[in-house]
Every structure is written in C-alpha cells, then in structure tokens.
Amino acid sequence: MSQLPILILVLPMLLAPVLLILRNVGIMHSLVTIVLFINFFLTIILFQHVSSVENILYEVGNWPAPFGIRLNADILSVFFLIIINFMSLLCIASGKNLIEEQVNKSTSNLFYVAWLLCTTGFSGIILTDDIFNLFVFLEISSLSSYFLVSQGNYKGSTVAALQYLFIGSIAAVFILLSIGIIYMQTGTLNMQDISMKISLVDYNNSVMLALGLFLIGIGIKSAMFPLHGWIIKTYAYSPSVVTTFFSGTSTKIGIYILIRIFFDVFNNITPLQNYHLSELIIYLSLFGILVSTAYAIKQQEIKKMLALSSIAQLGYILLVAMLLIPEGITASLVHVINHSVIKTGLFLAIAIIFLNNQNIKLDDLCGLGKKYPLVMGNFIILSLGLIGIPLTAGFISKWYIVLAMLKSEYWYFTIVVLITSFMTFFYIWKMIENIYFKSTDNNESVAIKNYQIACITILTTLTIYFGIDTSLTADVAESIAYDVYYGAL
Amino acid sequence: MNIILSHLAFLFFSILILYLVRKENFSGAAHGLISFISVIFVFFITFSFHEVSNNKIVLFEFIENAPISFYIDSLGLVFLIISNLLWFCVAIYATRYLDINKYDKKGDFYIFFLISMFATNAIVYSSNLITTFIFYELLTVATYPLVTFKKDEESVNSGKKYLYYLLGTSIVFLLPAIVITYIQNGSVEYTQGGIFSSSNQIITFIALILFTLGVAKSALMPFHKWLPTAMVAPTPVSALLHAVAVVKSGVYIIIKIILFIFGIEVIKDNGAVFIILLASFTTIIASIIALKQDSIKLRLAYSTIGQLAYIVLATAILAPFSILAAVLHLAFHALGKIMLFLSAGIIATRVNVKYVSEMNGISTSLPYTSLLLSLGAIIMVGLPPTIGFISKWFLIQGIIDADMYILVAVIVLSTILNAAYYFPMIYKPFFGPSNNTFTYKEDMFLVLPVALIGLISVVLFFTAETFIIFIEQQILL
Numbered sequence: 001m002s003q004l005p006i007l008i009l010v011l012p013m014l015l016a017p018v019l020l021i022l023r024n025v026g027i028m029h030s031l032v033t034i035v036l037f038i039n040f041f042l043t044i045i046l047f048q049h050v051s052s053v054e055n056i057l058y059e060v061g062n063w064p065a066p067f068g069i070r071l072n073a074d075i076l077s078v079f080f081l082i083i084i085n086f087m088s089l090l091c092i093a094s095g096k097n098l099i100e101e102q103v104n105k106s107t108s109n110l111f112y113v114a115w116l117l118c119t120t121g122f123s124g125i126i127l128t129d130d131i132f133n134l135f136v137f138l139e140i141s142s143l144s145s146y147f148l149v150s151q152g153n154y155k156g157s158t159v160a161a162l163q164y165l166f167i168g169s170i171a172a173v174f175i176l177l178s179i180g181i182i183y184m185q186t187g188t189l190n191m192q193d194i195s196m197k198i199s200l201v202d203y204n205n206s207v208m209l210a211l212g213l214f215l216i217g218i219g220i221k222s223a224m225f226p227l228h229g230w231i232i233k234t235y236a237y238s239p240s241v242v243t244t245f246f247s248g249t250s251t252k253i254g255i256y257i258l259i260r261i262f263f264d265v266f267n268n269i270t271p272l273q274n275y276h277l278s279e280l281i282i283y284l285s286l287f288g289i290l291v292s293t294a295y296a297i298k299q300q301e302i303k304k305m306l307a308l309s310s311i312a313q314l315g316y317i318l319l320v321a322m323l324l325i326p327e328g329i330t331a332s333l334v335h336v337i338n339h340s341v342i343k344t345g346l347f348l349a350i351a352i353i354f355l356n357n358q359n360i361k362l363d364d365l366c367g368l369g370k371k372y373p374l375v376m377g378n379f380i381i382l383s384l385g386l387i388g389i390p391l392t393a394g395f396i397s398k399w400y401i402v403l404a405m406l407k408s409e410y411w412y413f414t415i416v417v418l419i420t421s422f423m424t425f426f427y428i429w430k431m432i433e434n435i436y437f438k439s440t441d442n443n444e445s446v447a448i449k450n451y452q453i454a455c456i457t458i459l460t461t462l463t464i465y466f467g468i469d470t471s472l473t474a475d476v477a478e479s480i481a482y483d484v485y486y487g488a489l
Numbered sequence: 490m491n492i493i494l495s496h497l498a499f500l501f502f503s504i505l506i507l508y509l510v511r512k513e514n515f516s517g518a519a520h521g522l523i524s525f526i527s528v529i530f531v532f533f534i535t536f537s538f539h540e541v542s543n544n545k546i547v548l549f550e551f552i553e554n555a556p557i558s559f560y561i562d563s564l565g566l567v568f569l570i571i572s573n574l575l576w577f578c579v580a581i582y583a584t585r586y587l588d589i590n591k592y593d594k595k596g597d598f599y600i601f602f603l604i605s606m607f608a609t610n611a612i613v614y615s616s617n618l619i620t621t622f623i624f625y626e627l628l629t630v631a632t633y634p635l636v637t638f639k640k641d642e643e644s645v646n647s648g649k650k651y652l653y654y655l656l657g658t659s660i661v662f663l664l665p666a667i668v669i670t671y672i673q674n675g676s677v678e679y680t681q682g683g684i685f686s687s688s689n690q691i692i693t694f695i696a697l698i699l700f701t702l703g704v705a706k707s708a709l710m711p712f713h714k715w716l717p718t719a720m721v722a723p724t725p726v727s728a729l730l731h732a733v734a735v736v737k738s739g740v741y742i743i744i745k746i747i748l749f750i751f752g753i754e755v756i757k758d759n760g761a762v763f764i765i766l767l768a769s770f771t772t773i774i775a776s777i778i779a780l781k782q783d784s785i786k787l788r789l790a791y792s793t794i795g796q797l798a799y800i801v802l803a804t805a806i807l808a809p810f811s812i813l814a815a816v817l818h819l820a821f822h823a824l825g826k827i828m829l830f831l832s833a834g835i836i837a838t839r840v841n842v843k844y845v846s847e848m849n850g851i852s853t854s855l856p857y858t859s860l861l862l863s864l865g866a867i868i869m870v871g872l873p874p875t876i877g878f879i880s881k882w883f884l885i886q887g888i889i890d891a892d893m894y895i896l897v898a899v900i901v902l903s904t905i906l907n908a909a910y911y912f913p914m915i916y917k918p919f920f921g922p923s924n925n926t927f928t929y930k931e932d933m934f935l936v937l938p939v940a941l942i943g944l945i946s947v948v949l950f951f952t953a954e955t956f957i958i959f960i961e962q963q964i965l966l
Contacts, residue, residue, distance in 0.1 A: 390623035402668045418661045437645045470551045
C-alpha cells in the first residue's frame with residue numbers, strides 16, 4: 001500500500017520509452033489506455049486508503065525526508081490526483097480516431113509518449129513533497145504540453161505552441177527564482193520542513209519577494225486574469241483531444257499548487273493577508289470574470305468561447321479561494337471538480353462532432369440537434385450544468401460559491417458573481433438555439449463511435465450525479481478545506 | 490410507500506414511458522390517462538388528508554440541513570386539486586386541439602407538458618426552499634420547448650425572452666435570497682409561523698425584496714414581460730401553464746414564503762408595505778395595459794398579471810380573511826382564466842378570430858363557446874353569482890379588518906377596469922353587428938372539457954362554504 005504513490009508516477013513513465021520502439025498505432029493506443037486505466041484504478045485505491053486510514057508518506061530511494069525526495073499522498077493531493085488521472089484516461093479512451101485524424105502519423109508515437117509524460121508530470125506535481133521536485137515535474141509536464149499543443153494540424157498550432165512555450169518558460173523562471181530564494185532563506189527544500197522553518201526565519205522582504213514571484217508563476221499556469229493570454233490560442237489550436245484534456249486538468253494544477261503552497265506550506269506566515277495579496281487577486285478575478293464573460297458572449301468561435309468561459313470559471317475558483325474562509329476553499333474545490341467534468345464534456349462533444357475542422361463557428365452548430373441527437377442531448381445537459389441549473393453539478397458549485405461570498409467580508413460582490421453567472425446563459429444559449437432551432441443545408445455527417453458516446457455519457461452522468469449526491473464532491477472538499485484552513489493537513 | 494412519493498414516482502415513470510414510446514396517437518391518449526390517474530391520486534390524498542398532512546418525507550440530503558423533501562399541507566392541497574383537475578380537462582382538450590391545428594412532433598409536446606405538470610406537483614409538495622427552487626427551475630426549462638413549439642422566428646425570440654426573465658431573476662435574486670435565509674437561520678424548511686426572527690431587520694427586508702423579485706413566475710412588475718411573450722405557445726400551454734400551473738406556482742411560492750418562511754409577525758412591520766405597494770401598482774397598471782390590447786390572448790395575459798397581483802396583495806395584507814381570499818382566488822382565478830383561454834383557443838381555431846375587435850357575432854356559429862367565454866369573464870370581473878365574487882368579498886373584508894381602507898379604492902378601480910376590458914368580450918359575440926358570416930360549427934370535443942370546468946365552477950359556488958370552512962380550519966389556525 002505504501003508503494004502506491006510511486007507506482008502511479010512510474011507506471012506511465014516506464015511505458016513511455018517502450019512506445020518509442022513500437023510501430024503499430026493500434027497497439028500503442030491500447031497499451032496507453034490500459035496503463036492509464038490501471039493508474040486510475042490505483043488512484044481510487046489510494047483515495048480509499050487515504051480517506052479512511054491515513055496519509056502515505058513515501059521516501060524515494062529510502063533517503064530520509066529533509067535530504068531525499070518524499071512523496072506525500074494526503075487527501076488534498078489525492079483529490080486532484082483522481083481528477084487528473086480520470087481525465088487523462090477518458091480523453092485517451094475517447095480520442096483514438098481524433099488522434100489518427102489530427103496528429104501526423106510519423107509522430108504519433110511521440111504524441112503518446114508526450115501524453116504519458118504529461119500525465120506523469122501532473123501526478124508528480126501533486127504527489128511530491130519537495131518544492132524543487134515540484135518544479136522538475138512542472139517542467140516535465142510543461143515541455144510535453146508544448147509538444148502536444150504543437151501537434152495540432154491547424155494553421156495556428158505552431159504559433160500557439162511557441163507562445164505557450166515562451167509564456168510557460170517565463171512562468172518557470174519566476175517559480176525557479178522563488179524556489180531559490182526560499183532555499184536560501186530556510187536551507188531546505190522539503191515542503192513540510194519549509195513550513196516549519198519559515199516561521200523561524202526573519203519575516204523579511206526576500207520571503208515576500210519569493211512568494212510574489214511564485215504567485216506570478218502560478219498565476220500564469222492557472223490562467224489567472226490578467227495572465228491568461230496563452231489559454232485562448234492554446235485551447236483553440238491544439239489537437240482537440242489535447243484541448244479536452246487540458247480544459248479539465250492543466251489549469252487545475254495551478255490551483256492545486258496555489259492551495260498547497262499558500263495555504264498549506266506557508267500557512268504559518270499567512271502570506272496572502274499581508275500586503276493585501278488576496279484582496280488584489282479578488283479584484284483581478286472579479287474584473288477577469290466580467291471581461292471574459294463579456295468577450296465570450298461576443299465570440300463566434302466555439303473553442304475560443306469555451307476557453308473564455310474557462311477563464312471566467314477559473315476566476316470563480318480563485319475568487320472564492322482568496323476569501324480566506326473555509327467555506328471559500330470548499331467552494332473552490334467543489335468548483336474545481338465540477339467545472340472539470342462539465343468543461344471536459346463540452347469540449348469532448350465539440351471534438352467528436354467536428355473531427356478535423358478548423359475554426360468551428362457558431363453557425364456550424366446549426367441543425368446538429370437532428371443529426372446527432374445523442375451527443376447533442378449530452379451537450380445540452382452539460383450546458384445546463386455550466387449555467388448552474390439545479391440537479392446538475394453546476395448548481396452545487398453555484399450554491400457553495402454564493403454561500404461563501406455571502407459569508408465573507410466581500411459579500412457585496414455577490415451581485416457581480418450572480419450577474420456574470422447569468423451572463424453565462426447568454427453565450428450558452430446562442431449555441432443551443434443554433435443546435436435546435438436552425439437548420440442547415442450541410443448534410444455531411446461524421447460517424448460517431450460508440451465508445452465516444454459512452455465517454456461523454458459518463459461525463460454527463462457524473463454531472464447529474466454530482467448534482468444529486470454530493471458526498472464525493474462537497475463533503476470531501478469540506479473536510480479538505482477545514483484541514484487546510486486549520487493547518488491540520 | 491407513501492402516497493405523495495407514489496404520485497411523484499408515477500408521474501416520473503410516465504415521463505419515461507412517453508419518452509420511450511413516442512407514437513403520435515399513443516402519446517395523446519396516454520397523456521390523458523396519466524392526468525386522469527393523477528386526479529385519482531389527488532382524490533386519495535384528499536380523503537386521507539389527516540393522515541398524510543404535515544408528514545415530511547426526506548428523499549436525500551445534498552446540502553446540509555437542506556434535503557430534497559416533500560409534504561402536503563392544506564394550502565398545497567387546494568392548489569393540488571385545482572391544478573390536477575384542470576390538467577385532466579386540458580389533456581382532453583389538447584388532443585383534439587393539436588389534431589385540428591396539425592402540429593407535428595406531438596409526442597414531444599406531451600412529454601414536455603407532462604414534465605411541466607410533474608414539476609408543478611413537485612413544487613406543491615416540496616417542504617423547503619431548496620426543493621422548491623429545484624423544481625421551479627425544472628418548470629422553467631421544461632416549458633421552454635413548449636413556448637418555442639412552433640419553432641418559427643417569433644417563438645424562438647419569445648422563448649429566449651422567457652428564459653432571460655425567469656432564469657435571470659431566479660439566479661440573480663431568488664438563489665441569494667435562499668442562501669441568505671440559509672445562512673441566517675440554518676434552515677430553509679417551511680415552518681408554521683416562519684423561521685426568520687425579528688432581530689435583524691435589514692437582512693430580513695433585503696431577503697424579502699429578493700424573494701419578491703426572484704419569484705418572477707408570479708409576474709409582479711417589473712418582471713412581468715415574460716408572460717405576454719409566452720403567449721405565442723399553443724393554446725393548451727397558454728391555458729394550463731400560463732394561467733394555472735406556472736404562474737400559480739409562483740404565487741403559491743410567494744404565499745408560502747410570506748406565511749412559512751418569514752411568518753406573519755416578522756413581515757408585518759418589515760416589508761409587507763413594500764409588497765402591498767408593488768402588487769397594487771401591478772394590478773392597476775396591468776389592467777390599464779390590458780384595456781389597450783386588441784389581441785384576445787394578450788388581453789387575457791395582462792389580465793392574469795393583474796389578477797396574480799391581487800393574490801399577492803391579499804396575502805400581504807396578512808389579515809385572516811385576506812389570506813382566505815388569496816387561497817380562494819388562487820383556485821377561482823385558475824378556473825375562470827382557463828375557461829377564457831380555452832374558449833379563445835376554440836374561437837381562434839374554429840372561426841380564426843384572434844382579436845377582440847373581430848369578435849362581432851360569433852355566437853351564431855359558436856353559441857356554447859361564447860357562453861362559456863362570458864361565464865369566465867364574469868368570474869374574472871367578480872360579479873355575483875359566480876365564484877369570483879366570493880374571493881373578492883373576502884378580500885374586501887380582510888382589507889377592512891386590517892384598516893387599510895385606501896386599498897378598497899385599488900380594488901374598486903381595478904374591478905372597474907376589469908369590467909371595462911372584459912365587457913367587449915361578452916357583448917360583441919352576442920350583440921355585435923354580425924356582418925361576416927361564419928359557417929363553422931361547434932366542435933364538441935373542444936367544448937366539453939371547457940363545459941366541465943364551467944360546471945365545476947358553478948358547483949363550487951354553491952358548495953363554497955365547505956371549502957371555506959376547510960381552509961379556515963387548516964390555514965388560519
């Protein structure tokens with residue numbers, strides 16, 4: 001049982017070089033699917049263990065903690081680990097013909113390799129207890145992400161990948177610098193060690209500088225307004241299976257690091273309260289939510305619209321987390337999982353219908369309700385979830401967000417949250433109207449595979465399930481939030 | 490198994506059956522049968538009311554202290570009986586109406602109609618604000634396909650407006666109101682005497698305003714515009730949903746919030762005046778606008794807005810007699826207005842008359858319809874000997890009890906306006922100069938359900954006393 005964390009990291013990493021010598025894409029795909037499935041299964045077991053028995057601390061290579069690298073599987077990390085591994089599995093399982101269609105045959109084995117490394121990188125960020133190791137995994141996942149993005153066969157793919165690379169590297173530099181300063185001040189890289197020693201260090205400007213740099217780095221990674229620029233092009237020009245994967249995971253990793261570093265590791269010195277950092281992020285988030293929602297309403301391209309919507313939703317997640325009350329952290333975590341499920345489902349629906357289309361416009365949705373009744377039925381339910389209609393996961397998110405807002409000292413900003421959440425309805429409804437009420441002369445249709453329908457139905461079922469039974473989302477999130485808040489993680 | 494849950498489960502599985510067996514002819518008949526069985530359920534609930542009343546059934550808890558749970562009280566029972574009885578009548582009417590008008594996709598129509606009635610029944614049964622909110626939103630979403638049923642430009646635009654108003658207000662006002670209630674009191678259950686304490690007046694007042702604006706289904710101004718636009722829907726929808734189920738759910742929720750969330754004592758010196766002002770304003774302005782409408786359906790829609798405000802007004806006066814009047818008017822207005830809508834539907838389909846100015850002399854070809862239309866109109870104006878008179882009588886009695894004499898003027902003024910805009914609809918069919926010759930005859934399938942409703946209304950007038958005694962015992966403890 002204690003080997004589980006390292007197993008989750010090593011399994012995909014070991015498969016990656018094996019793929020390099022394989023030629024058959026079919027075998028490759030099934031191998032990757034199997035390994036990711038095993039990985040997902042292992043995370044479930046890990047979750048069971050951590051939530052009912054105890055946290056797992058695994059010392060890599062048996063080197064004791066402050067000197068060696070340690071993996072830490074507590075309830076917060078397992079919560080995110082499940083999301084990452086589930087989404088990775090689901091996207092690969094539903095994406096076989098998407099990858100065949102969009103990725104160049106000659107590089108498709110590299111694509112799978114990058115995918116596995118990216119998943120490992122994400123898992124590693126979540127599991128590691130060493131702040132420099134976190135940076136290493138961040139780089140592993142980022143580098144493979146750049147490659148994944150560049151594999152799109154769209155006109156803008158290369159540019160998007162380059163842009164992502166530049167901005168991502170800047171973020172990496174900020175984070176590295178910050179880690180350096182922290183190491184200088186505390187003399188250790190182990191997170192729990194830092195957490196203890198940082199309060200002994202003279203509370204000085206260099207620590208503040210380190211945290212500020214870290215925040216900017218993480219802000220870029222989690223598409224915090226106004227550092228969100230890369231996300232729109234990346235989502236629009238990646239291969240659609242990559243977009244689907246990233247929509248549920250990559251920005252959520254940023255949120256995880258933020259919660260881990262600022263709420264857990266630096267809990268003792270309350271960095272967010274000092275220098276009004278949390279206040280700053282709250283105002284930026286509010287502004288970001290307003291702007292990106294307004295742009296989403298104007299946007300004609302579906303993928304960009306959904307990307308803008310993601311920025312707004314991430315704004316909610318950051319906003320409530322920065323209220324610095326346990327209810328806020330609960331709402332933030334609940335929305336992380338619910339938004340992951342819903343947005344991945346929406347991107348998946350778009351991806352499997354428009355196999356190889358560039359620039360999918362609003363008008364391209366016309367008459368799809370008749371052509372693909374099943375997929376579009378799912379699409380509708382997921383959209384209702386995004387709006388926040390009761391009995392979908394979105395309503396639970398909205399309930400907790402409004403609850404947290406009203407309980408906080410920023411209660412008067414609830415009105416902004418409510419109005420923007422109603423504005424969501426405007427752009428969603430543009431799509432639904434086109435799908436159901438307009439007809440088209442275009443009679444081409446794509447053959448939808450059964451496994452793709454199954455995958456999207458799983459996400460829809462989850463959307464409804466999380467709207468009814470909240471024991472897996474809200475209850476877990478609440479226990480994490482109180483642990484994080486009272487420093488008992 | 491509990492009878493309330495059985496009723497809801499029955500409706501739920503009926504939806505599934507209608508969805509799986511989507512055959513044009515089957516759906517209509519099945520829908521009629523489902524509504525009939527639903528009426529039987531309601532009869533059972535009525536007769537075993539003393540055993541089932543105030544018995545909470547918790548389905549599951551998804552937010553702490555705010556589970557999805559159901560119960561039935563006497564106020565709910567009144568609404569339940571009326572809505573299900575009328576549903577049955579409209580179900581018969583609808584099969585014929587859709588045949589004559591040759592709508593396609595009838596199967597979808599019945600499914601969404603059924604979902605709407607399921608949501609309405611669930612709203613009646615719900616025992617807390619969360620459950621109410623869930624089915625309130627479901628009702629909005631389920632009626633949207635019915636409003637846009639014709640799928641032309643006009644109905645799509647109206648549908649959008651419909652959603653903007655109803656979803657918008659519920660998200661921006663109703664949801665925070667419920668959350669405030671939850672934070673303030675730790676509970677959102679409907680409780681006799683209310684759950685708000687009178688300690689924090691500002692928050693109570695804010696919550697009250699949010700609730701009043703948030704339940705836009707009650708069509709109080711300024712969020713009333715959705716109701717006239719929803720009139721593009723086929724007649725059965727306008728009749729049952731937009732004169733009974735949807736709008737009355739709104740009013741029902743407002744009554745419940747006033748009585749069982751705030752409580753008479755708290756609301757008395759904390760915002761009742763606000764509701765009274767808003768409702769009075771709405772009732773008079775809506776009547777004036779109705780006077781100017783030439784389209785029959787629009788005139789009826791604005792009349793509905795005015796009459797709904799009556800019910801809210803009567804509740805907010807908070808005197809025992811006025812609350813009695815509110816409950817009575819909830820039922821009686823439903824009966825009268827649905828007769829008007831259904832008759833208007835018959836007139837529109839049989840002789841293709843959609844405007845009041847064209848109604849001259851239609852009684853020669855549609856004598857029964859014209860008679861039923863007149864009966865409905867008289868109920869709406871509130872003249873004796875019809876049920877409309879009873880509720881108006883108690884309303885005035887309540888006003889006098891509460892010493893708010895100025896409101897008598899409001900009632901009188903709006904009654905005069907009511908009479909003014911209904912008078913042409915009574916006068917013209919019978920006595921108007923009939924220069925155009927209609928050759929159509931009555932269609933008995935369409936007339937019979939309306940006649941049945943007319944009969945119920947007449948019977949109710951003579952048996953009103955038992956009704957009143959029941960409400961007095963149960964509600965005005």
